[in-house]
Structure formats: structure tokens, C-alpha cells
Amino acid sequence: MSEHILFLTGKLAEKQLRNILEKMQPEFTYTVHQLGLKVAALMTADMIGRRLTDTFGADQIIVPGRCRGNLEALSTTLGLPIERGPEELKDLPQYFGKAAQKHDLSRYSVKIFAEIVDAPNVSVDEVVKRAHYYKKNGADVIDIGCLPSTDFPHMEDIIQALKQEGFTVSIDSLEASDLLRGAKAGADYMLSLHESTLWIADEVAATPIIIPEKHEDLASLDRAIKVMQAKNRAFIVDPILDPLHFGFTQSIVRYHDVRKKYPDIEIMMGVGNITELTHADTTGMNTLLLGICSELDINNILATEVSKHACRAIKEADLARRILFAAKENDALPKHIDPGLMALHEISPFPYSMEEIRELAGQIRDPSFRIQTSAEGLHIFNRDGLHSATDPFDLFPKLHVDSDGGHAFYLGVELARAEIAWQLGKRFTQDQALNWGCATDQAEQTVDLHSFKPAGTTLQKS
Numbered sequence: 071m072s073e074h075i076l077f078l079t080g081k082l083a084e085k086q087l088r089n090i091l092e093k094m095q096p097e098f099t100y101t102v103h104q105l106g107l108k109v110a111a112l113m114t115a116d117m118i119g120r121r122l123t124d125t126f127g128a129d130q131i132i133v134p135g136r137c138r139g140n141l142e143a144l145s146t147t148l149g150l151p152i153e154r155g156p157e158e159l160k161d162l163p164q165y166f167g168k169a170a171q172k173h174d175l176s177r178y179s180v181k182i183f184a185e186i187v188d189a190p191n192v193s194v195d196e197v198v199k200r201a202h203y204y205k206k207n208g209a210d211v212i213d214i215g216c217l218p219s220t221d222f223p224h225m226e227d228i229i230q231a232l233k234q235e236g237f238t239v240s241i242d243s244l245e246a247s248d249l250l251r252g253a254k255a256g257a258d259y260m261l262s263l264h265e266s267t268l269w270i271a272d273e274v275a276a277t278p279i280i281i282p283e284k285h286e287d288l289a290s291l292d293r294a295i296k297v298m299q300a301k302n303r304a305f306i307v308d309p310i311l312d313p314l315h316f317g318f319t320q321s322i323v324r325y326h327d328v329r330k331k332y333p334d335i336e337i338m339m340g341v342g343n344i345t346e347l348t349h350a351d352t353t354g355m356n357t358l359l360l361g362i363c364s365e366l367d368i369n370n371i372l373a374t375e376v377s378k379h380a381c382r383a384i385k386e387a388d389l390a391r392r393i394l395f396a397a398k399e400n401d402a403l404p405k406h407i408d409p410g411l412m413a414l415h416e417i418s419p420f421p422y423s424m425e426e427i428r429e430l431a432g433q434i435r436d437p438s439f440r441i442q443t444s445a446e447g448l449h450i451f452n453r454d455g456l457h458s459a460t461d462p463f464d465l466f467p468k469l470h471v472d473s474d475g476g477h478a479f480y481l482g483v484e485l486a487r488a489e490i491a492w493q494l495g496k497r498f499t500q501d502q503a504l505n506w507g508c509a510t511d512q513a514e515q516t517v518d519l520h521s522f523k524p525a526g527t528t529l530q531k532s
Contacts, residue, residue, distance in 0.1 A: 073098040076128035078118060080110030082433055083134075083159060086426075090162050101126040108436075115139025125150060157499060160421035164406075173396040173407045180363055180391040183240055183259070183372045184209035184384050185342070190222040197228050201237055204375075208388025211259060213372065214252065216243035226255040240279075246270055261372070262308060265290045268297055271305075279306045279338055279370075286310075286317075288324060295332065306370055308338040311359075313347040322362065329366045339363055342374035345383050352379065353386050353413045353509060357404075360390040364398050382509055386411065389508045413509035419495040420444050424458075431456040439469070441484050443498045448488045450481075462489050 075098050079087050084104045091100055105113060105121050113134055125131070131150055133141070135157035145152040156165045184204035186197055201212040212232055216222055225241075225248070232239050233256045240259035241252025246267055249260045253274035263270055263278040271278045280298065283290035291307065298305040309328050312321040329337065341359045345352045363371060375383050389410045397404040409417065422430075424444050431451035434440065441450045447460040450469070457468045462485035471478045484500055491498035497505065 073129045074127055075100045076126050076131045077102045077155075078105050078110075078113065078122070078131065078133050080104065080113065080134075081108045082430065083110045086159055086430075087162075090159055094163050094166070096166065101128065110134040111136040113137045115141055115144045119144055119147060122148070158421045158497075161418070164418075167406070173393075173400070175389075175392040175396060175408060178388075178391040178395045179367075179369050180360065180387075180395075181210045181370045182208055182384060182387055182391070183211040183213045183261075183338070183370065185213035185215045185242060185372060185374045187215040187374055187376055188217065189214045189225075189228060190217050190220045194224055194227050194231050198231055198235060201232055201235070204384055205237070207382075207385040208391075209373075209384055211238045211240050213240045213242050213259075213261065214257070216241070216245065216248045218245075222248065225251055229255040229257055241276070250274065252276075259306075263294075265294045265297075268294055271298070271301075271303060277304045277306065279308050281308050281310055286320075286324070288327070291328070292331075295335065304336075306336040306338045307332070308340065308372075311340050311343045313343050318344070325362070325366055325368065329368070336370060337366070337368045338370035338372060339368050340372040341387065342372060342376075342380075342383070345380045346374055346377050349379060351413065351509075352383050353411050353507070356383060356386040357390045357393075357411050360387060360394050361404065363391075364394040385508050409505075410508040413507040415495045416497045419491070419497050421497070424449075427451075428456060439481060441481075441488055441498075441500045443488050443492045448485060448492055450485065460489075460492070462486060 077087060077091070077100060079102060081104055084102060088102050091102065103126065105118065107113065107117070111134060114137065116139055118133065125148060128150060131148070131152045132155045133152060135154050137154055141152045141154065156162060186192065186200055189197060192200075197214070204212060214225070214228060229239055229241070229252060239257045240261055241249055241257040242261040243249055243252070244262065249263070249270050250273060253260055253270070253276035257276050259279060260270065260274070260276045261279045262281040264281050265283045268278075278298075280291065280294045282288060288309070291309065295307060307328060309324040310321060311325070312318050325337065325339065339359065341356065344359060345355050348355060360371070362368070371387060373384050373387050375381055389408065393404050393407045393411065396407050420443055422442060422444060424446050427442050427444060427449050431449075434451060435453050437452050437454070439450055439452050441448070443449065447458055448462065448465065449456060449458045450465055451457065457465050459465050462482070465485060469481060471481060487504055488498045490496070491504055
């Protein structure tokens with residue numbers, strides 16, 4: 071027997087909800103109930119509790135995505151599970167598709183080494199502060215980067231402070247003396263040893279990351295691997311990722327060759343050589359590089375946030391490794407798992423066509439402005455009419471809010487957001503900040519504009 075779902079909605083959205091459900095041809099049966107309010111987005115749990123007198127034999131209730139209030143308490147009262155649906159009605163088919171397979175993003179296989187590249191010039195307190203920031207964004211290991219020909223008198227203090235805070239630590243240098251000092255101070259990993267410096271691994275317990283003796287010298291890497299395997303010591307191999315136009319493609323081939331020759335060894339990829347040295351958005355670069363890591367079972371990356379444009383690189387790598395893990399585990403493409411890596415664009419930026427917006431505008435009987443976008447541009451409407459443009463400045467003379475500074479300010483902010491969304495191909499939702507995925511902290515983007523607008527100036531939602 072199929073599940074019966076009760077959909078609660080408002081007057082303006084009822085017709086559209088029925089049309090979408092009919093086109094979906096769902097496996098479940100359903101009832102659409104209009105709760106007696108015009109704008110569905112204004113629905114609250116308390117309102118549902120007061121107005122809903124019949125659950126129509128439902129097994130579950132779906133309420134609008136922006137419904138406020140304590141749904142758990144209401145669910146207990148009604149004796150039925152209650153869920154918030156998507157904020158846009160047009161997303162209902164995708165919503166139910168996702169419900170069929172929820173991806174677990176709590177797991178990953180790739181360990182992120184986050185490097186503090188200028189540690190000799192940074193105080194102990196500042197290093198610990200950065201370490202907490204990197205850990206919050208997904209780092210598993212804090213890498214202490216030494217600098218050539220630079221004294222590092224407080225190296226031991228930094229490592230001990232980090233260990234006392236519970237961090238896993240690596241020391242990063244090509245100088246044997248730095249590696250020995252760091253490992254003896256408690257570092258868990260050493261970057262990097264090569265064939266001529268493998269003796270350092272005999273002096274300390276830290277796990278070495280091994281690189282070729284000379285660039286591209288895989289024969290020396292082979293010899294170093296055999297030495298470490300003979301000693302039954304843990305180690306990680308890094309064939310070295312080169313920047314674009316300086317051997318990038320060939321370095322990917324090296325990683326492939328090393329993995330093919332050694333199916334079971336641990337490998338590291340220094341992704342910062344691409345994210346730092348390419349002036350392009352790092353989100354896509356991290357996703358592609360983590361995809362290569364996923365295919366080649368590379369379970370360690372070294373990431374940095376030195377360049378200003380790479381300021382979210384660790385956070386992006388963290389989400390990318392989780393998405394790629396879920397995709398690989400489910401033998402699926404890395405699509406429709408999580409939208410956090412879609413920083414500039416959206417899968418479905420314009421849920422409503424121009425015709426649908428005209429139809430909705432024709433139902434409005436109040437003075438509050440609604441703003442929507444379509445592939446054609448920006449649209450603002452109320453009971454007095456619908457106006458469309460691609461430039462918000464073309465709309466202002468038609469809105470007649472010259473004498474109301476607060477209202478004009480509010481509409482200016484919302485139309486500016488709508489213009490940015492339209493230009494980039496992002497989803498615009500009135501009264502909400504644009505969603506930039508993992509590229510920023512959404513909490514920093516949210517501004518309460520309600521004090522600048524008349525009550526009721528809102529976008530109709532399902």
C-alpha cells in the first residue's frame with residue numbers, strides 16, 4: 071500500500087502545487103490542503119496547529135520549506151511525521167529524488183595536511199590560532215613549514231603547544247636538522263625525505279613522506295620505497311605535483327604510474343601547486359584534484375592558503391573529499407550529492423519561466439512587491455503591475471518609492487542581489503542572501519533587512 075502525503079500550502083501556490091504533483095506522477099498518493107492564508111511562506115507550526123482539523127488519512131505531512139516553528143512538537147501532537155519541503159515548488163521532483171537516496175557526508179578517506187608555510191616568522195599563539203581555524207575547516211594534520219636560511223628557534227615550542235592542544239603535526243623542510251628537531255619535539259610526520267636522507271627515519275618515530283631524490287627521478291623513489299618496506303616502516307610517497315605548463319600533465323602520469331606499480335602504498339599529493347599557482351577559482355580545481363585522488367586511491371593531500379584567492383582552499387578540499395567519497399562508494403557520478411561546491415552557478419538557477427511569473431503576478435491583489443528572476447532578466451510585481459528589466463536602474467522609476475527611503479533601500483538591495491544572481495546563473499530567493507556554497511561563510515552574508523521594508527513585502531513561496 072502506497073504512502074499518503076498531505077501537502078499544506080497557501081492560496082497563491084495551491085494551483086501550481088497541484089500541477090507539479092500531477093506532472094510528477096508520484097508513487098505515493100496525496101492530498102493538497104490550502105490552509106486559509108495567501109502566502110505559504112508565512113505559515114508557522116502554531117498556525118498549522120490551530121487551523122488543521124483534518125489530516126486526510128495521511129501518513130506524512132509536507133509543509134512549505136520556509137515554514138517556521140517547532141515541527142517536532144507539532145508532529146508529536148498530530149501523531150504524524152512532518153517535514154519541510156523545498157523552498158521552491160519547482161524543486162519538489164528533485165526533493166523526492168534526493169529523499170530516495172540520502173548521501174552520508176560524514177565520511178572521507180583523504181587526510182588533509184594544512185601547511186602553515188611561514189611558521190618561523192609566526193608566534194606560537196598565532197600558529198595555534200591558525201591551526202584551530204584550519205581544523206574547523208577540515209584539516210586533519212597541521213603542517214609546520216620551515217623557511218630556507220631562516221632561524222626557527224621556537225619550533226619546539228610550536229610543536230609542543232600544538233600537541234598539547236590535541237593536534238596531529240607534521241614538520242615540513244628539506245633540511246635534515248629541521249626534520250630531526252621537529253620529529254624529536256613530537257611531530258607525527260616529516261616532509262620530506264628522499265633516498266639520501268632516509269637515515270633520518272632511523273633516528274625518530276615520525277612517519278616520513280618520501281619524494282624523489284631529484285625531480286621526476288622515479289628510480290630513486292623506487293629504491294627509497296624498497297628500503298622502507300624492508301624495514302617494515304610506515305611511510306607516504308609524494309611523486310610531486312607540478313604547476314600548469316611546468317609539467318602538470320606529466321606529473322599526473324607519474325602519480326598514475328606509482329599507483330599502478332604499488333597498489334597498496336600510501337600516497338600524498340601537494341594540491342597547493344595548482345590552487346596557489348593558478349589564478350582561477352579554487353573550488354573547481356580542488357574538486358578535480360580530489361577526483362583524481364579518489365580514482366588513484368591517494369589518501370593524503372597537502373593544502374595551503376597563502377594566496378588571497380586560495381583563502382577557502384582547505385574548506386573546499388574538505389567538502390570535495392566527502393562528496394567524492396560518497397560518489398565512489400555509491401558507484402555514481404559526483405552529481406546531486408551536495409551543492410556546496412557550486413559557488414558561482416546553480417544546477418537550476420531559474421525555476422520559473424516568464425509565463426509562470428506573469429501568471430503569478432496576475433493573482434496579486436496587495437501592494438507588496440515580489441521579486442523573481444528568469445532566464446530573461448529581473449521581474450518585480452505587485453497589484454499595480456509587473457515590470458521586467460536586466461538592469462535594476464531601469465526599474466526604479468516605475469516603483470514610485472522615492473519618498474520612502476527605507477523601502478527604496480530594501481528594494482535596491484534585493485534587486486542588486488537579483489541582478490548578480492541573474493548574471494551568474496544563481497538561484498535568487500527574495501529576503502535571503504545569495505548562496506555561495508563553501509566559498510564563504512553564509513552566516514556572514516545574512517543581513518536583516520526587515521526594518522527597511524514595509525511588512526508583507528516578500529516573495530511568494532510554496
